[in-house]
Amino acid sequence: MDPLRRCVIQLSRLPGIGERTATRLAFWLLRAPDDLVCELADAMMELKKGIVECEICCNMVSGSPCTLCSDSNRRNGMVCVVEQPQDIVNIEKGGVFKGRYHVLHGAISPLDGVGPADLRVEQLLKRLEPESLEEVILATDPDVEGDTTALYLARLLRPLGVRVTRLAHGIPVGTEIEYADQASLARAIEHRREI
Amino acid sequence: MDPLRRCVIQLSRLPGIGERTATRLAFWLLRAPDDLVCELADAMMELKKGIVECEICCNMVSGSPCTLCSDSNRRNGMVCVVEQPQDIVNIEKGGVFKGRYHVLHGAISPLDGVGPADLRVEQLLKRLEPESLEEVILATDPDVEGDTTALYLARLLRPLGVRVTRLAHGIPVGTEIEYADQASLARAIEHRREI
Numbered sequence: 001m002d003p004l005r006r007c008v009i010q011l012s013r014l015p016g017i018g019e020r021t022a023t024r025l026a027f028w029l030l031r032a033p034d035d036l037v038c039e040l041a042d043a044m045m046e047l048k049k050g051i052v053e054c055e056i057c058c059n060m061v062s063g064s065p066c067t068l069c070s071d072s073n074r075r076n077g078m079v080c081v082v083e084q085p086q087d088i089v090n091i092e093k094g095g096v097f098k099g100r101y102h103v104l105h106g107a108i109s110p111l112d113g114v115g116p117a118d119l120r121v122e123q124l125l126k127r128l129e130p131e132s133l134e135e136v137i138l139a140t141d142p143d144v145e146g147d148t149t150a151l152y153l154a155r156l157l158r159p160l161g162v163r164v165t166r167l168a169h170g171i172p173v174g175t176e177i178e179y180a181d182q183a184s185l186a187r188a189i190e191h192r193r194e195i
Numbered sequence: 196m197d198p199l200r201r202c203v204i205q206l207s208r209l210p211g212i213g214e215r216t217a218t219r220l221a222f223w224l225l226r227a228p229d230d231l232v233c234e235l236a237d238a239m240m241e242l243k244k245g246i247v248e249c250e251i252c253c254n255m256v257s258g259s260p261c262t263l264c265s266d267s268n269r270r271n272g273m274v275c276v277v278e279q280p281q282d283i284v285n286i287e288k289g290g291v292f293k294g295r296y297h298v299l300h301g302a303i304s305p306l307d308g309v310g311p312a313d314l315r316v317e318q319l320l321k322r323l324e325p326e327s328l329e330e331v332i333l334a335t336d337p338d339v340e341g342d343t344t345a346l347y348l349a350r351l352l353r354p355l356g357v358r359v360t361r362l363a364h365g366i367p368v369g370t371e372i373e374y375a376d377q378a379s380l381a382r383a384i385e386h387r388r389e390i
Contacts, residue, residue: 015223030246040208045197
């Protein structure tokens with residue numbers, strides 16, 4: 001097959017990349033310096049070889065156990081459960097949460113055939129046992145699948161007698177009530193707090 | 196450097212790919228099957244090694260001279276000059292033009308420091324000599340740089356005594372006069388034809 005055609009086809013497999021963008025990228029790669037393209041190809045191969053799941057928190061990391069699990073400055077006893085590694089990236093940006101994490105690698109979704117067995121639930125229970133637990137924060141996405149997963153985990157964790165919390169849902173900071181979406185408004189009214 | 200971070204940085208170098216998209220792509224590659232990522236990396240490397248400039252038309256091809264130059268069914272004597280290889284892809288889609296091509300690899304743009312010496316002009320003159328020329332179509336883009344390049348080439352080709360034409364500019368087929376942009380309208384009035 002023509003190397004250009006092959007490259008366009010391969011690039012089109014990437015999410016959000018259609019044939020037009022793939023063609024533009026292929027021609028750009030063609031004109032780019034050889035070492036730039038080599039570096040990109042090499043970085044992609046190294047990614048597959050060099051990243052593993054942390055044996056404790058299941059995050060995708062370069063060494064197991066990961067730095068977030070090994071860091072003695074972080075607060076033991078508080079575990080924040082998320083759906084994807086990218087969620088940790090975003091939460092860490094804020095610098096508010098100082099505890100440990102656990103990555104489920106998805107959420108319960110019957111429509112997509114994803115059940116608890118497909119997620120890192122067993123690993124979650126396993127890592128919670130030895131910990132002197134104060135609180136488990138269920139930070140799955142505020143959507144149907146995320147809520148379902150949180151409910152499931154809350155029930156599962158009840159025997160542990162630990163405090164189980166969920167991130168607050170409602171009106172995002174900086175928006176106006178006039179333009180708030182209906183789902184968030186409904187949730188905000190339902191979960192209103194005492195002042 | 197963390198392989199994930201390295202991959203995000205490398206992907207961010209691609210045109211139109213910011214850090215957020217690069218992160219999304221990197222995580223997608225992480226979860227993708229190994230052979231998919233290997234194929235993509237390999238396709239990119241093969242692209243750099245397997246694609247060369249056609250010695251006649253300067254198109255980016257897998258073998259020189261390219262199929263468009265070698266094809267005896269195509270019409271000699273008519274050469275369509277374009278700015279980029281992608282332009283040939285699009286013109287060929289229509290199946291209207293049956294002659295030969297020449298790729299300049301850019302257009303004259305003093306603001307960007309691109310002059311005739313940076314384009315495949317010499318190669319154009321060289322390949323035009325032995326051909327029994329009927330017509331040279333200047334199909335550079337209908338913008339300032341493309342027009343400048345066309346004007347320059349028209350003057351350069353005058354001594355050859357060959358017919359030099361430019362693609363028609365005007366109102367695109369399928370649009371409405373009411374919504375036509377001003378530049379195209381002005382050009383359409385200027386270049387109006389006898390019915």
